Each structure stands twice: as C-alpha cells, then as structure tokens.
Amino acid sequence: MKRSPTFLIGCVLVALVCAVAVVSLLWLPYDPSDTSGGRLVPPGGAHWLGTDKLGRDLLSRLMVGARIALTVGFGSVLVGGVLGVTAGLLAGFATRWLDDTISAVLDILIAFPTLLLAMLVVAVRQASLGSAVLAIGLAMSAIVARLTRVLVKRVLAQDYITASRTSGTSWPRVVTEHVLPNIWPTLLVNLALQLGLAVLAEASLSYLGLGPPPPNASWGRLLQEAQATVLTAPTGAIAPGVLLVVLVVGVNLVADGFRDLADPTRRRSR
C-alpha cells in the first residue's frame, strides 16, 4: 500500500525522539544532575549544547527529557486507553439510564481540558512521574470513553450484530469479533492524537512546577529553568521546545497517516 510522504516524515520524527530516549538509557555525555560543568557554558567544545545556570550539561538533560516525555506520553495513553475503552464499551452496552448517567459524567469531565484535571489529581497526590501519568491518563480516558461509546453504538445498530446474536453468539464474543475490530482503526487514530496532547500536557505541568520533581529533567522543566537566562543562554530556552514540537508534529503526522489508512475515502480528498 502506498503511504503518503507526510506519514513517513511523521514516522521519522517519532523514531528520532525514540532513538534519543533509547540511547539515553545506555549512554549519556554527562550525569544530568552533575553540576561541575561550569555555569552557562556556551555550546561547543566539551558541552555540545552548553550548560544551564547550575552547570548541568544540557544535551544530557535533553536526552533524559526524551525518555520522560515518551514515558508519560505512552503511559498515559495506556491508562487512558484501557479506562476509556472499558467505560465506553460499558456505556455503549448499558441500559438507557446507566448510559445517560455515564454520558453526563463524561460530558462534564470533557468540559475540563486535560491540564486542569491533571492539576486536580496532582493537587491531592504528590507531584511525581506516576501522578503525571495517572493524571493525564485519567483526563484522557473521558475523551476516549465518549468516542468509544459513539462508535460502539454505531456498530451495535448494524444488522450483522442482530444476525450474529440471533445465531447464538454471546455478548462477549460479539465484542471481540465484531465491535472491537470495527472500532479500533478510529480509536487508534484518536489515541495517537491523544499521545501528542499528553506530551504537551506533561510539558505544561512541568513548566508550572507540578510535573515529575527533580532530578527528572522533563522538557517543560528545562524550559521553565531556562526562562530567566534566555538572553545569555538562548540554547537552553530553544532546544527543549524544538524537541517538543518535533515529537508532537511527528505524532500528529503519524495519526493523520493512520486516519488515511483507516478511511480510504479521505485519501483522495486531501
């Protein structure tokens, strides 16, 4: 099947960030919390991207940041996906009364952007990597659940479901054989888009000081720390942002590519 160039570009961008994260597990130029590098050293020489105001190597911190961004991104998509799809399936199959209740709760949760719900979770738990994943995943699950519910309802209204039920298929088998295979392409596209949003939400949380605490060098935290020295050491205020954009653009392009694969009618109109 022929894939669009934008899909390929997206894959390359995401792969690039993943590669940096993997390399950071095996090798780092310096210990990311080592402050012996001299303050605000300009890029070049021993420190390719320079050091921050505490003398920590920026490249090492950026590489660790890639790991955190991907952990929170994929982690919260896992949490949000499992919770959301389960709740959505439940609402899709439920009686009218239960369905209405679940939908009303979802509508209110969705009215809140991810970031605010995440802040609420962080408010009652400690700020940590786990809190960030849980918080963003929970917020995401409402959006996934509502989408799943709509998709499930649409599938359940089809004649082949009635036919399958009449021929004696149990509800659990209807779910695994008809519902899930029919809804997963759309879900996958949405989860990919949510991954990008989760990465941005984590960056915002960290920027506000509510993300994973030090020594976790999240990109949002790096930007916040570099803000005061933006004129003397611009690299520190630019590089983490560029990486964030690279990752999120990559993820969005991949999601667009999935959508074109899942829905052939869109391919010609683009």
Place this chain on the structure above:
Amino acid sequence: MARYLLRRTAFLLGSLLLAATLLFLLLRLLPGDPANSLLSVGATPEQIAAARHQIGSDRPLPEQFGSWLGGLARFDLGTSFVSTLPVGQEIASRLVVTVPLTLLSFLLAVVVAVPVGFLAAYRADRWYGPLLNGVSQLGIAVPVFWIGMLLVTVFALRLRVLPAGGFPRHEWEDPAAALTSLALPVVTIALVMSASLIRYVRSATVDVLGADYLRTARALGSSFVGAMWRHGLRNAAVPVISILGIELATTFLGAVVVESVFALPGLGGMLVKGIAEHDYPVIQGVLVVSTFAVLVIGFAADLVQRLVDPRLRAHLAGGRP
C-alpha cells in the same frame, strides 16, 4: 423554542450539581486530610483536632457536602486556609484579569482564523494554501507557554516595546496600561488557538465549496460571493460555532499556563498557588467557577447554533438536549 430552553436549562442545572458533586468527591476521596495544610510537621493531637474542627473535616462527609452545596447556593465559596479571606471575593478580583484576557484572545483568534482558514481551503491549489495548512499543523504542536517565552524574549527583552509580565496595580483604572500588559499574553493565546481554529474553518469551507447547493446556486446565476453569503456561510457556521464554544472554554481554562508565563494575577495563578499551598477552598472555588463558566459557554454555543440552523430548531420536538 421555549420548551427547548426549559429542558436545556434543567440540563445545565443538573450538570452544575453533578459537577459540584464530582469535584467534592474527587478532592475528599483521595487520601490526605485538608487540615494537614494548616499544621506544621510536629503538631500535637489537640492541634490536629482543632484544625480539623476549624475546617470541618471532622464532620461526616454528607454533612460537609451539604454545607458546601448550601454555601454554593448562596454564592459563598468558603474562606481560604492560607489568607483567611473569602474565596469568592478573591476569585472576583482575579476575573478582572482572566475574563478580558480570554475574550480578547478569543476575538483575535477568530478574526485571524476565519479568513485564513477560508483561504487555505479556497486557494488550496495556490502555493499559500498548503503553506497555511502546514503552519497550522505546526501551531497545534507548539506548547503555548513556549510561544509566550519566545514572544517575551523578542518583544520585551530584545525590542523592549512591551512589558514582559505583570499587571498594573490599579487594574483597569488606566485602560491603556492594562491593555499593553495584556498584549503579549493575548497574542500568545490567540496564535495557538487560531492554529486549531484554522483547521476547523478550513474543513468546514472545503465541505461547503464542494456542496451541490452551492453549485446549483451558481448555475442559477448567483455570484460566488452572493452564493457564499446566502448558503455557504450559514452551512459552514454550524460546525464552527460548536467548536468555537469548546475553544472559548478551553481558552478560559488554558489561561492558567499563560498567566504564569506573564505573572498575571488571574484565576490560573490563583489555582497554581492554591495547589502549591494545599489550600482546598481555593482549589475547589476556582474549579467550581471554571466549571460553571465552561457549562454556561456550552449552553450559549448550543443556543446560538440552534438560532443559526433551522434544521436543529425543527428537530427540537424530538431529540435529546
């Protein structure tokens, strides 16, 4: 219409009640006593009991819930643990910053996004069609606080034409000063918001441009502008209005981050401070007011949509809100 209004209002009130309940439960069911924020580490059991009594966390949950709802009904949001001032008053004073910030950014974003989105669809074959598309693709991937940082660097630190942050002490007494301090935050939010709006306007326009009714109108001798005005605009407006409602709500709440970039004394700053100080009444109050705003905006967007689209009005007899 009256029957719809009644049902929609009932739904709004129901959602408000549900939202208040959810917020209360979320904050109480998670571990940790709110009284802890009043105490230092080595507090004696008597001090703990006194603090719990003062806050009311020693009372049974249903009773706490009752008094919190009762307070809400009288627009009483309680008093802050930290400043011991009424939360409602502080929120009101913060809205003076957040509401203008939201509305101005929203207006600017709409003014930018509607023509640009239309052009991106109408001129998809020219060089700038795909370019506009690419720029908006980039715009939705950029963290809003980073745009804020970059704008501050260029316009406040390098060119020194606009303030880097803060808000005049006398607020709106000197409108010009207040507006200049809001200029960069407004542009920051509007840039990010118009990026996603452009995509919606573009796809709504693409749908309309390819529609049979537009071709028919043109075949019957209507000019392109005339046909767009009479038929295209109304049809394209329907999906865009519902998105606008969501975007307005998102802007209001998204101001949280931008307010901290620019050190603006708005609702967002209040929430971040409340979370850092475990000041439950403040967190609860800000979230209740935000939810209320979001739900009311949704209500308004629904109404406007029905005014614009006669099909939705005709559908009123049946359909659920």
